[in-house]
Amino acid sequence: MSSYVLLDLSTRELVAGAATFLAVLLYFSRSTSDRSKNLPPGPRGLPILGNWLSLPSSAGNPWEVYKQWSRQYGSDILHLNAFGTDLIIVNSHKAASTLLERKSALYSERPRMTMINELINLNWHFGFMNHGDTWRTHRKIFAQHFNPTATIGLRSQTTKWNNVFLNNILNSPKDFFTHIQHMASGHSLEATFGLQVQPSGKADPFIGAATEAIQALRSAGLFGSYLVDYLPFLKYIPFGSFQKDAAQWKVSTDIAVTVPFNLVKDAMSKGGVEMTSMASRLLENGTFNENDIRKTTSAAFANGSAATVSAIQTFFLAMLLYPDVPKRAQTELDKIVQGRLPDFSDEASLPYISALVKEVLRWNPAVPLAFPHQLTQDDTYESYHLPAGSVVIPNAWAMLQDTSIYGPDTTVFNPSRFLKPDGSLDHSVKDPDFTWGFGRRVCPGKHFAESVMYLVVATTLAAFDISSEERPSGEYTSGLIRYPKPFECVIKPRTEAYREMITSLSEQ
Numbered sequence: 001m002s003s004y005v006l007l008d009l010s011t012r013e014l015v016a017g018a019a020t021f022l023a024v025l026l027y028f029s030r031s032t033s034d035r036s037k038n039l040p041p042g043p044r045g046l047p048i049l050g051n052w053l054s055l056p057s058s059a060g061n062p063w064e065v066y067k068q069w070s071r072q073y074g075s076d077i078l079h080l081n082a083f084g085t086d087l088i089i090v091n092s093h094k095a096a097s098t099l100l101e102r103k104s105a106l107y108s109e110r111p112r113m114t115m116i117n118e119l120i121n122l123n124w125h126f127g128f129m130n131h132g133d134t135w136r137t138h139r140k141i142f143a144q145h146f147n148p149t150a151t152i153g154l155r156s157q158t159t160k161w162n163n164v165f166l167n168n169i170l171n172s173p174k175d176f177f178t179h180i181q182h183m184a185s186g187h188s189l190e191a192t193f194g195l196q197v198q199p200s201g202k203a204d205p206f207i208g209a210a211t212e213a214i215q216a217l218r219s220a221g222l223f224g225s226y227l228v229d230y231l232p233f234l235k236y237i238p239f240g241s242f243q244k245d246a247a248q249w250k251v252s253t254d255i256a257v258t259v260p261f262n263l264v265k266d267a268m269s270k271g272g273v274e275m276t277s278m279a280s281r282l283l284e285n286g287t288f289n290e291n292d293i294r295k296t297t298s299a300a301f302a303n304g305s306a307a308t309v310s311a312i313q314t315f316f317l318a319m320l321l322y323p324d325v326p327k328r329a330q331t332e333l334d335k336i337v338q339g340r341l342p343d344f345s346d347e348a349s350l351p352y353i354s355a356l357v358k359e360v361l362r363w364n365p366a367v368p369l370a371f372p373h374q375l376t377q378d379d380t381y382e383s384y385h386l387p388a389g390s391v392v393i394p395n396a397w398a399m400l401q402d403t404s405i406y407g408p409d410t411t412v413f414n415p416s417r418f419l420k421p422d423g424s425l426d427h428s429v430k431d432p433d434f435t436w437g438f439g440r441r442v443c444p445g446k447h448f449a450e451s452v453m454y455l456v457v458a459t460t461l462a463a464f465d466i467s468s469e470e471r472p473s474g475e476y477t478s479g480l481i482r483y484p485k486p487f488e489c490v491i492k493p494r495t496e497a498y499r500e501m502i503t504s505l506s507e508q
């Protein structure tokens with residue numbers, strides 16, 4: 001029996017290896033014929049390897065290299081090739097809106113990433129699913145719970161978690177990175193499953209699973225971060241650091257997609273569960289099948305904290321690097337809220353705070369290359385031929401740094417770029433929408449994330465002064481989702497009244 005299994009396995013491996021080799025040859029011969037069809041410019045490649053050796057490392061800042069190549073080759077889109085896979089890099093707003101937005105039917109597929117889809121087995125997550133019926137169903141389920149109206153319904157929960165956060169930074173300000181993750185994971189776990197996490201700083205299995213799942217997304221989510229994305233037959237090699245990484249992340253992502261959901265189901269079967277979470281309401285309602293509910297709620301939980309944590313960390317970083325910004329924000333806050341904590345009803349009266357949130361999302365976007373898209377049919381852009389099957393990488397970072405859209409000095413953190421001289425919001429300046437991605441795949445959690453961001457920014461600045469003994473480096477990690485490298489912050493209540501107000505929040 002065992003020799004049969006062994007024989008069968010190696011036969012399968014051989015066949016799969018040979019098939020992949022043929023596929024590489026086919027791809028390569030096709031891309032050779034494509035070359036005569038006026039592909040967008042890009043660095044010259046080598047036979048078979050294509051541009052693989054010169055591709056910017058996903059551990060560096062590939063978005064900066066793509067922008068620089070765009071200038072060098074005088075084109076807002078670039079063509080690259082690695083092992084027969086065509087890559088189209090979209091560097092401008094004009095190209096993104098022509099291709100990814102206006103022709104979103106052609107550009108909404110996700111490329112199959114062997115590391116993410118197979119080895120880590122994140123296939124259940126609709127962010128990495130084919131653009132088909134199951135994806136549509138999951139988006140629909142998700143939208144019911146995170147659309148603008150549903151997000152308003154979540155405001156009391158958002159306020160509760162924000163209060164927990166304010167209290168935590170009052171009590172142990174040095175641990176603000178931990179508190180940010182705690183708030184974002186705790187809030188998304190409660191919204192999706194109605195479950196609670198341990199207090200900030202204590203080991204928590206859900207926060208642990210969420211942070212590991214995020215680690216998988218950030219490390220493997222850029223197409224080609226792992227060679228196995230280009231050469232899928234490598235997945236049959238049973239050793240190597242990629243297999244080790246995948247095995248570790250698979251454990252955590254499997255936990256994320258099973259454990260919280262099963263807890264909700266068990267609790268419901270025993271009765272006495274409040275039907276306020278996304279999972280319990282969907283199960284109770286019975287419109288969608290259980291598997292779709294499980295996967296969609298788990299995707300919401302896994303993604304619920306990932307990029308929001310980065311954006312809130314960026315907010316703290318910007319306050320340290322640009323100390324005039326919190327001062328101006330506090331002048332506005334003091335005038336409007338006069339010593340209380342701002343809430344959602346104040347948002348329309350706080351244009352500088354709204355501009356500040358926009359600038360956080362623009363200045364150092366959490367997801368600089370969006371998620372990779374895939375083109376499903378041959379297409380053209382200006383005179384260029386774009387081959388079907390190309391992996392399309394939108395350079396959101398380059399678009400958010402575009403001085404023709406956001407004015408001069410786009411590397412500087414300056415909320416005033418979104419304001420008119422009289423201090424009101426200037427609606428003629430484009431919102432930093434590229435931060436949410438493109439076309440049909442645009443982030444469906446954006447309303448929820450914006451609501452969390454507004455409250456964190458407004459209340460933190462109203463109640464606290466943020467400073468540092470040492471200027472932070474301002475450096476970021478790399479990957480699909482990037483985070484500021486750890487930095488230190490001194491966070492102190494601005495007045496005794498604010499200290500008491502925040503202390504009293506923990507007693508409510």
Ligand code: HEM
Binds near residue numbers: 146
């Ligand atoms: C500041 C916070 C956030 C940022 C910057 C962000 C950004 C993004 C980006 C760039 C994409 C890829 C879009 C594309 O493929 O073109 C995305 C997808 C996604 N985001 Fe967010 N996101 C944030 C918060 C959230 C939150 C809070 C949730 C959940 C509650 C969420 C759930 C998702 C999901 C499920 C997808 C996959 C959508 C699909 O493929 O159809 N995101 N997000």
